[in-house]
Amino acid sequence: MRHESSVGAFRSLPGARQRGRQITPAKPGLQTPPDISGRPVQLGLDELGTPLHDVTFVVVDLETTGGSAKDCEITEIGAVKVRAGECVGEFQTLVNPGVPVPAFIARLTGISTAMVSDAPRIEAVVPAFLEFIRGTVLVAHNAPFDVSFLRAAAARSSYAWPGNQVLDTVALARRVVTRDEAPNHKLSTLANLFHATVTPDHRALSDARATVDVMHALFDRLAPLGITHLEDLATATDPVPPDVRRKRHLADGLPTGPGVYMFVGPGSEVLYVGTSTSVHKRVRSYFTASEKRGRMVEMIRLAESVRAVPCETELESRVRELRLITEHAPRYNRRSKHPERMHWVRLTTEAHPRLTIVQDVRRRTTGPSEPHIGPFTSRGRAQEALEALQATHAVRQCAARLPVVPLASATACALAEMGRCSAPCVPREKRPTGTSEAVYTVVTESLRSTMRSDSGPVVAALSRRIKELAGDERFEDAAAERDRLTAYLAGAARAQRLEPLSACEQLVAARPWTGGGWEIVVVRHGRLAATAVCPPGRDPYATVAAAVDSAEHVVARPAPAPACHPEEADLVLAWLRSPGVRLVSTTLPQTCPARGAERYLVNMTTAGVVSSVV
Structure with missing residues (x-):
């Protein structure tokens, strides 16, 4: 089986923010900056994806005393480890179930009570099997059945289930094998259809080897549908319209950090604005089956490109998102379009x-x-x-x-x-x-x-x-x-929350930044005027001074109305009330009335009388 990756190891990221840039003035309207062609950037797995030929699969099959993991036991485990189309290891053992093997199971599998009487118990087998599947993708034909027994065995043996990604070849076959080709999707039927080198015979290792051939044949059929990476397999069994899947390239080159993304349609119309802590990962999800919203699928069909605005902090990205929604009033955004x-x-x-x-x-x-x-x-x-x-x-x-x-x-x-x-x-x-x-x-x-x-x-x-x-x-x-x-x-x-913030000419605050250093914001009349990140080991007051000097000039509005969208002021207030925030300076004390509405609203929310604030 042959797989090729169309993405190189290095490439420049259009629109990527230069690492040395620490201060971001919040300009009116927040226009999208032009793309930046900078130095080469090492891409992470989230952006490159993992080609199937680089993934290690363990194809497993079990024989059991019955069909329920609660009441029945494993009698045999067979597993084949494959990578890049080649077998790199096998695991096979009989298991003593501790109970007699039912006669009909013995006739079906050929495994009798006498054969397993001297075999190890499952508690002795589980550690070796878990080590065999470490760091791999688990594959089985009718995977829920096999995985349920393996989970139960691990639990009874006091081992935590490692949580490997699981792939079900039955679900894949239902996607690409039609009823005209095969009357059903049983392992024996598919092995015959794809001319597997091993014939299934209800013994664990033989069936696992046959499933390997079936899996490779299914991968060959899925490749023309655009399913060539491990990330694609997560949604391969939940069909995505081909015209939507073909637009996955729109996520190429987008930043992996926090920021705002805009789907752009014909005539440079902004169709939708969103934000994420990982822009590339979020945009890529729109082209998978995890996106269930019909209006979003309709939007993707119209989209011709995706623009990104990288941001230093989550607060900056959420504020930029709100301002861009207000500016463009995208037809597929349902909130915050009309503050007036x-x-x-x-x-x-x-x-x-x-x-x-x-x-x-x-x-x-x-x-x-x-x-x-x-x-x-x-x-x-x-x-x-x-x-x-x-x-x-x-x-x-x-x-x-x-x-x-x-x-x-x-x-x-x-x-x-x-x-x-x-x-x-x-x-x-x-x-x-x-x-x-x-x-x-x-x-x-x-x-x-x-x-x-x-x-x-x-x-x-x-x-x-x-x-x-x-x-x-x-x-x-x-x-x-x-x-x-x-x-x-x-x-x-x-x-009552907005009034003191809206009347405040300038407020500067900071909170500890992930990984050390400080996240700094400058707020003027409720509007985010600048944001900065001070790296560990640097003087935060120098960063504060630079942020204040570069901050946007803001004209006040009559209090309690902030000089921005009210939801932007709410975002700023939520940030100011988050744990660890330090107030650096303010031109007006920030207080709320002792007998104000906040006191009663908090009590009612805590009591479950009201679940939303506005």
């Missing part, structure tokens, strides 16, 4: 404020800005949060802009009659008892406090309401109140 469609709940700036839903944070020209909570990924979630605030504060719900002095003809609405509105729109003599301008001022001040720093009133009121509804067995109504509460807490917690 996110929603905030805001208290309006007028004589008699009310709650409203907006798509941006608005700053007052004079005086303090009104509070916002959010952003929310959907208007529905924002509406639920708004209703939670309205249910616990007697704020007006009408949309009209009210005059400072109420009209004499105005009358109280039904909500005012029920005590759910302070009725600032009607003259004092027409208001329900206990309502006045002063009362409405108290309501709005309490509402501001709830939105900014103290979520206790909303949590207490809605929790009581949920308990009452559940006690009356009105479970759907209780679930609706729970959804309103969690929507409010999620939006308020997000705003």
Whole structure:
């Protein structure tokens, strides 16, 4: 059998990052850099793949006392070790099962109780067999059967199963041998079809030798389908459309480290943007059977090339991915494409404020800005949060802009009659008892406090309401109140986390880097402005100074809105809260309210009441 590798031992990697580059300013838009033709780079196995002629296979066959590994025992093991089409070793032994061999098994295999009475027990055989298969790919005809017995034998002998990759020749045969050629995929049938040099006779070593010939014949048939490497065999039994498999070359030359990749279609259209800690490995997986999503298969059929943006750190790659999705709005990405469609709940700036839903944070020209909570990924979630605030504060719900002095003809609405509105729109003599301008001022001040720093009133009121509804067995109504509460807490917690970071002109932080050294980030108004890696043994403060000097200039937006996609600020916040982070410098302290929404949201998440934050 002849196999050839089309990939050389060395080649340059287009688009590979120069190893000496430590600092990466986060430029607006993050345009893809041009390919770099640098010095030759030694490729790893993940990129080259392992040609089949370089793989050592052990083809194994067992004879047993029955068909179940739980109740039956092994009577014979036969194995053949092959590499590059040649036999390099054999393993064969009878095994004393410790029980009589059933008569029908003796007739089928020719192995009788007398033959195995002096054979070693399986506990004595397992160590030698495990050593024989070390570092190889295990092959068997109907592999689940043989492997189940071998696993059980190893467990009973107190040996850990080594976890070799397993190849089933039955599954391969079903892929390339049609019913017109053979009525079934039994070993004897395939051995006859492929003119095997050994005829199977239900003895372990003979059957293993026959399986070797069948395996090589199957490899010859799989090669024209593009299955020529060990990595291809992992998905060879789960058919991949030929037009998809033929595009595997799009992964050639991509970096093996962290970064962002873009599938590009006709007219240089960016079809899909993704990120991975190993760009080459992730992109290659799109051309295998592990990719089950129909829309991704459709995208691959359109793709003409794959561009990569190598990144120093995982945070940088995830931020670049988000910015590229926002910039290109790829049709096959489903998230983060339209930050302008996110929603905030805001208290309006007028004589008699009310709650409203907006798509941006608005700053007052004079005086303090009104509070916002959010952003929310959907208007529905924002509406639920708004209703939670309205249910616990007697704020007006009408949309009209009210005059400072109420009209004499105005009358109280039904909500005012029920005590759910302070009725600032009607003259004092027409208001329900206990309502006045002063009362409405108290309501709005309490509402501001709830939105900014103290979520206790909303949590207490809605929790009581949920308990009452559940006690009356009105479970759907209780679930609706729970959804309103969690929507409010999620939006308020997000705003309270974002506000100090968004208002901060510059924050520099570092955390230990894998393998030593430090990973350093510079954040300005919530936006990742620069990232750097300080290698072990170097002065980290020199790297910090260089990162600050090269960082992107960022223009602030009205807090709590960050100067970037809110999800980018979330990524930065998650990084800052990760173990080991050191705060190097900041122009504004980073704090959250002690009685803020985060406190209650964490408690509810821990209790299993809510599983997602926004």
